[in-house]
Structure formats: structure tokens, C-alpha cells
Amino acid sequence: MEIVEGFVRARRKFRNPAVTIGNFDGVHKGHQALIEHARNYAREKEGETVVITFNPHPVKVLCPDCNLKFITPHRTKLELLEQYGVDVVWIIPFTREFASLSAREFVEQCLVDFVGVKHLVVGYDYHFGKGREGNIILLEEMGKTHGFTVEVVPEVIVSGIVVSSTSIRKLIQEGQMKTVTTLLGRPYEIRGPVVHGRGRGARMLGFPTANVRIGDYVPPRTGVYATRVTVDGIKYMGATNLGYNPTFGDTDLSLEVHILDFDRHIYNKVIKVEFIEYIRGEKKFSGIDELADQISRDVECVRQLLS
Structure with a gap:
């Protein structure tokens, strides 16, 4: 071209x-x-x-x-x-x-x-x-x-x-990813560099996450999604949370991707996150143990949806 x-x-x-x-x-x-x-x-x-x-x-x-x-x-x-x-x-x-x-x-x-x-x-x-x-x-x-x-x-x-950029932006913000995929002809994706987060995923919860800078992308509805994650041309399943981490009292919007069956360090590498299905809304948990249990259930849900 x-x-x-x-x-x-x-x-x-x-x-x-x-x-x-x-x-x-x-x-x-x-x-x-x-x-x-x-x-x-x-x-x-x-x-x-x-x-x-x-x-x-x-x-x-x-x-x-x-x-x-x-x-x-x-x-x-x-x-x-x-x-x-x-x-x-x-x-x-x-x-x-x-x-x-x-x-x-x-x-x-x-x-x-x-x-x-x-x-x-x-x-x-x-x-x-x-x-x-x-x-x-x-x-x-x-x-x-x-x-x-x-x-x-x-x-x-x-x-x-009626397919339009305006209608698709609205659907993304509502978390209606199946409909978005139908209107786009492919899943909605966010690409961005992996940046350093607060280190809670692996250290406190046992689920390491890649924190991705969102930039000017339309932000989806806050919550947890089943995603496909491309790293160096290879696709993996991902359990992805977009939100404000209310359990920890954060105030900044963050995109955190737990890549299933993956254990590499990928800081500064640009990855692609495709949003396949909305799983649940964001929730404040009583503590780390309850949050870790929920993440475990989220990961299992992702495996069932994407396998």
C-alpha cells in the first residue's frame, strides 16, 4: 500500500x-x-x-x-x-x-x-x-x-x-464486546507498552499482571474481561481488569492483564489486548484473600470461554 x-x-x-x-x-x-x-x-x-x-x-x-x-x-x-x-x-x-x-x-x-x-x-x-x-x-x-x-x-x-464509529464507541463504553466484535468484524483491541505497576499482582495475589498504558483509546466499561493477548506475535488467553482497584483505594484508571500460562518479563514491550467478552463488574472486596479467590474464578471462567 x-x-x-x-x-x-x-x-x-x-x-x-x-x-x-x-x-x-x-x-x-x-x-x-x-x-x-x-x-x-x-x-x-x-x-x-x-x-x-x-x-x-x-x-x-x-x-x-x-x-x-x-x-x-x-x-x-x-x-x-x-x-x-x-x-x-x-x-x-x-x-x-x-x-x-x-x-x-x-x-x-x-x-x-x-x-x-x-x-x-x-x-x-x-x-x-x-x-x-x-x-x-x-x-x-x-x-x-x-x-x-x-x-x-x-x-x-x-x-x-446502524454501524458507525459513534455507535461502536458507545457499545465499547457499555462493555458490549460481542456486539462490538460483530460491528467491527474483529474484536476491539488496545495496544500499548507494558509499564511498571504497583507490584501487587504476583507479590500479594499470586497472579502477575502486565499493566498497559491506555492512551487515547476508548476506555471500555470498568470490570473484568476475557481477552486474547498477543506478545511477540503469539496469542495467549488473558483475564483483564480495567478499573480503579477499589479494594486498594486507587484513584487512577488502570488496565491490568493476567496472561494465562505465561511467565516472562515484558516491561516496555508493546502488547495487543483483544476484548472478547465482559465477565463481571468491578467490586470492592473485603481483603486480599477474597480478591485472590475471585481472580482464580475469573481465570477459570476465561479458560472455559476461550478454550
Whole structure:
């Protein structure tokens, strides 16, 4: 997959480009439908599938105090776009200056002049340009003028839910991981470096944990999850707690992963935690013994769910 960053002129003309545009947070089944339609056109015309996306996310620029959390960070998004068969990704640096482009300027400068669009695939509710003034009617009008066709993909509904990044973020925060997996087409994952925790897992409870920095990921509902954990390309079962450790009176949110049948030191190593199923909510226990007994039951539950 070729990655073009910024407005430096591409080294070559794209071949019959079929283009789709978006933030693609999650690269969920709705996004996958857009990509599939663009790929179908590209195959028919011996062209290339081109995705236009933005970094940073527009909300980070236009509403910096909104504290938006993400389903997929930028690097993971690019990996997924390649996995789903995209040929070229053009990453536009999103700034307030860029946000001031009118809808017509965006079409002329970005789609026509820079990419040379032949076919444009958009979602049913697509709006763009300054103040979201641009719409599908404008795209079709400008397509006739500039020689490109417009294809509108209807909403994707899975399990009675309209698939969108907003709906998936909400489901993650509710801990509904089975539904999230269905809408994404894969489990929700958090990747991060293993950092030093308080050392209670192995020393006090007999269950060593890898403490993972969450960063800008959407935080799931607090509680215990059955997870799959990838370390150095190998997957393991995991009993994962996200919460505030009320038994110990902590106040910071922490992600602690007990990797089953694993005894290596992995500090500073980046691991991937896939959330498969919510097991139980966070609870304050009377003491260490009661907590250790519950963790033992959690681990057994994970084995039964994931074996």
C-alpha cells in the first residue's frame, strides 16, 4: 500500500482512481463497505483504490476540549486499510486552514487536481467542506462538470444497529464486546507498552499482571474481561481488569492483564489486548484473600470461554 502524506505532489498519476473519504476510526463494517465498493470499481477499470483520510482527527483540531477517544489510533488504522485491500492512502494534515476550504474548493483542489478522481464512493449521509456545506447533490453536480461518477453506499445495519464509529464507541463504553466484535468484524483491541505497576499482582495475589498504558483509546466499561493477548506475535488467553482497584483505594484508571500460562518479563514491550467478552463488574472486596479467590474464578471462567 502506498502512503502519500500532505500536499506534496504525488510522484505519479493514479490509475483510474476510485476514491472514498473519511476519518475511518475503527475501520468498521460501514467503512469496509465503502472500501469494497471502491475496490469493485477499481477492479473493473483496472484502476486503484484510494482512501483519503485525515491526521489528526478533525475533532482534535475543531474541538480540542472534547477529549475524543479513538477506536483505532492512526497507525493501526493504516494497517487495517492495507488489510482491506486499499492501494493508496492520502493523509491530509487537518488544520483550521484546511477546514476553511469550501466544499467546491475541496472537490477541485483535492479530488480533481491532486487525485484525479474517476469514481467517488461516499456514505449516504456524507457532508464536507467549511461548515459541512457540501453534500451528495453538489458532488453529483461537480462530477458531471469534472468527469467523475458518484456512488452512494446506504447505511450498513448489523444486529439491528446502524454501524458507525459513534455507535461502536458507545457499545465499547457499555462493555458490549460481542456486539462490538460483530460491528467491527474483529474484536476491539488496545495496544500499548507494558509499564511498571504497583507490584501487587504476583507479590500479594499470586497472579502477575502486565499493566498497559491506555492512551487515547476508548476506555471500555470498568470490570473484568476475557481477552486474547498477543506478545511477540503469539496469542495467549488473558483475564483483564480495567478499573480503579477499589479494594486498594486507587484513584487512577488502570488496565491490568493476567496472561494465562505465561511467565516472562515484558516491561516496555508493546502488547495487543483483544476484548472478547465482559465477565463481571468491578467490586470492592473485603481483603486480599477474597480478591485472590475471585481472580482464580475469573481465570477459570476465561479458560472455559476461550478454550
